[in-house]
Amino acid sequence: MKPPVILARGKHTFLVEKLEGTLHTHDGIINLEELKDKNFGDEVETHLGVKYKILPYRAVDFFKHFKRSATPIMPKDIGAIIAYTGLSPDSLILDAGTGTGMIAAYMAYFNKYGEVVTVEKRKEFAKVARENFKLAGLKNIHQIVGDVLFVAEGFKREFDLIILDMKDDVKFIPKAYEILNYGGFLVVYNPYIEDTRNVYYKMIKIGFRNVESFEILKIDYEHKRVGTRPLTRVWHTGFLVIGRKI
Template sequence: MNTPAILKTFHNGKMKEYFVRPEGEMHTDLGIIKLDELREKTFGDKISTHLGVELIIQKPRPPDMFIHARRSGAPMMPKDIGVIISNTGLCSSDSVLDAGTGSGILAIYLGSIAKRVVTYEIREDFLELARENFAQAGLANIELRLGDIETEIQKLDEKFDVITLDTMASSRVVPYVPDIIYPGGFLVTYSPFFEQAKEIRESIGRTNFVHVRTIETLEREISFSDRGTRPSTARVGHTGFITIARY
């Protein structure tokens, strides 16, 4: 294999994992791993450190990227990404337009399902970081474009099945979406504040979208202990409001 991989082992009762590229060597507290050897292996094989500790080689999946990818800011949470995927019915023939790219976490999940993702990022440094993350994820179907989605969307002459907007500019971008979305396609916006969500709803209200809904997803983890089983008492934080509309 010639792609990034996850190396995982259980040592002294604890799971350890490393996200690596098949080049050079890596010094760990379990010994030195000759990463070049990965080129002769496939996912599911094992690799040993010079101290004889065996690690299993796994194919990275989007949740691994959520944990290991470099971040330029707050990425979208898997619970919210799941709602986007389920409500749009994203599938392998879909073309997706995404903005802003940020760390590229949403784009990675979308790209692991859809045929193609075009994603716009206004900041060049963030774009370069996302480019690295896409390479780490082993995805070649994500096209990164530098630019302000508010102006760039007006120049597009292609159409998309799903459009995801995660920027403060979303309400100003919405008026141009009908020109570049296939009939029956979905627009999804993500906004941390009520005020933003309201502006987006007003903007959508001035177009011909149908089945418009704004939702918040709450995820409660269940904790298991000798004392009993119950929802975790850890704080459930707010992430963002998701607005879904169909054209």
């Protein structure tokens, strides 16, 4: 088998990038050379005899295993973006800023026949994201290092979806409207409600229609013999504002 692969035991997972050297787990040491002759679904043992399952590296693993720079958008919010914009898998998507590259990666994965253009102004963040995209095997992402407020001057009206998760999002809304195709969506993600309100009014003023502002709450539960209770301590991640150019 070829890397990357995931080694899993219960909730514990490790991303293996190269089939060489050793991996130190809390259950003992795994000789990664042994993986070369194995298949997905097989097991590998630590030197203490604890078994780990070998799984393929898939989109479901991105959130846990991507190297982080800026705070990424969470899967629950990514799911909402896909569903509420009715993402078609042949879209041209603009994402700014790239940060860790989480939303760009998920969008590229689901937008199989299309392309994601992602813009990040910090070179070192763009580098981390590039490594994440490479390891994930995503080839339909075009990365640009620069300030989207300037870079987008060269863009034409051809985007089906624009996702903003960056400061200065309000400033970019007029340009976003200009470069979106008719019927296209703008999604703006913000952790703060005051910024969300500004985005909402600006989008309406510029001409976006069907503008919705909401947040998604995901509450995890732990089930124990004595009973079941919420596990999630921090419920809020961010607010989404979604509008359409129609």
